[in-house]
Amino acid sequence: MARWQPDARGRLAAAAFELFRERGFEQTTVTDIAARAGLDKRTFYRLFGDKREALFSGGEQLEAVLVKAVTETGAGPFEAVVAAFRLVADEIFADRLELVRMRQSIIASSAELQERELRKMSSLTAAVAAALRAKGLSATTAALATESGVTVFRVAYARWVAPDSDASLADLIAEVAAELRTITSAPG
Amino acid sequence: MARWQPDARGRLAAAAFELFRERGFEQTTVTDIAARAGLDKRTFYRLFGDKREALFSGGEQLEAVLVKAVTETGAGPFEAVVAAFRLVADEIFADRLELVRMRQSIIASSAELQERELRKMSSLTAAVAAALRAKGLSATTAALATESGVTVFRVAYARWVAPDSDASLADLIAEVAAELRTITSAPG
Structure with a gap:
């Protein structure tokens, strides 16, 4: 120590x-x-x-890094949120897969912990959306970009912590963001 | 009676x-x-x-209508979820704006109710994603399409219940889905 x-x-x-x-x-x-x-x-x-x-001690650091990243970038809103999550993937999560897996299994064991996790994620989402609004984006655009970025992160994260995964979280985020683009692109 | x-x-x-x-x-x-x-x-x-x-009594009906709609359509996954939410907008929400506004203000007044709302929405999301997987879609595609559709619904719903709103929920969903397409489309 x-x-x-x-x-x-x-x-x-x-x-x-x-x-x-x-x-x-x-x-x-x-x-x-x-x-x-x-x-x-x-x-x-x-x-x-x-x-x-x-179990939620990293949440404030996560939020601070995300807010700073979306505030400082010149990228479009969705790209900004995805890039911010790729940054935290490298800076915060990369070396902690075993820890994250253990944390997930503890949280999965309790409805109360799942609710707390949802509430923390909801509060983090609100902070990132506020950072986008502070850059002059409309409430709708800020909410859509943030929630879509959070969706990409959550789906990538679920794949990353799965037992058979070996890709990096940052790569999975990029891959899932590309898939989101594909499935939301206008039909026909 | x-x-x-x-x-x-x-x-x-x-x-x-x-x-x-x-x-x-x-x-x-x-x-x-x-x-x-x-x-x-x-x-x-x-x-x-x-x-x-x-306060959550409509949740089961909502889930049943959504699951049936995404199961029966031939549309792509994201379109299917958006169309299902437009259907519930017409069938369940359209005539109930005052009720919905009142419900929202009650829920906003209590952290416990907000957590219950998040948990219900999370369970509804899981049911819709399961319906998409049952059609042969991958877990990633099913999760992305469902969560993006839920995001569109939540953002449209927030605009619909806002005091100065006069558009229909179904129209707002279509509009927000179009905006999501725009902001997620590949840059450059």
């Missing part, structure tokens, strides 16, 4: 995932997590509220 | 919406709803589980 300014939130999240992997989600207590991170329970509760929230 | 075979579920749902509109959601009790429908509380609880569930 680094001896300089500790990132308590990051250390607790990392400790939580280590323990969830070693012992399972239900068998891990907040006391265990705090001890592994070299911090106290009070700090955990202050930063996360509850044990389940540790 | 019809004297022949009563549709208890439909009567209770209609009574619930009448009372929600007259008194507000919080001020309406299950006893009130059952009395208005000429039924007893036990029947309400057997059919709905709780008061909130009365």
Whole structure:
């Protein structure tokens, strides 16, 4: 553990995932997590509220990177959202496939966690759409580009975490975006 | 109230919406709803589980109409989903704008109801995607076509329930689908 300014939130999240992997989600207590991170329970509760929230610790970083990427690009709205997701695929997800698979299986085991995941995704979508509106796009265009980009990400992500997958998440996003273009292109 | 075979579920749902509109959601009790429908509380609880569930009573009909429509059409997957939503726009939503607006404002008032709405929409999406897979489409194509169609519906629906809207939901769906085609079409 680094001896300089500790990132308590990051250390607790990392400790939580280590323990969830070693012992399972239900068998891990907040006391265990705090001890592994070299911090106290009070700090955990202050930063996360509850044990389940540790599963969603990456959400703020994800949102910040996406919002920055769509804000700074000159690409069209849908391209901007797809490119932003390819960026987080490389920067945040690429080296964490096992962690992501474990997280998915924990979330799949609980209706409450699935609802929390949906709500987090809905809030992330709202933040990205707001960033597009701030660039002068209409509410409709911003919502369509964002939700279509999120759809591409979700479908690519589901393929990436599937047991038999070996493509990178960034490549899968590009592939799924191309397929979306094909199926939405005007008929005839 | 019809004297022949009563549709208890439909009567209770209609009574619930009448009372929600007259008194507000919080001020309406299950006893009130059952009395208005000429039924007893036990029947309400057997059919709905709780008061909130009365807000989601149309979900099964919506899902059944969508699944039937995408199953029976020969159109491409995205066109099929968009056409199915235009069908429910005409058959289920068209005459109910005030009811839908009231329902939206009740749901917007509670995080728990928003989560339930997201979960219901997620389950409806899964049913439509399964209907497309049953026609021989790949999981990726089925998911993309369904989620893109749901996006189009959600964006059109948000415009339809907005206070200053006067277009029909079916027309808005067609318009938003056309815009989705435009923004996802390959750049350059």
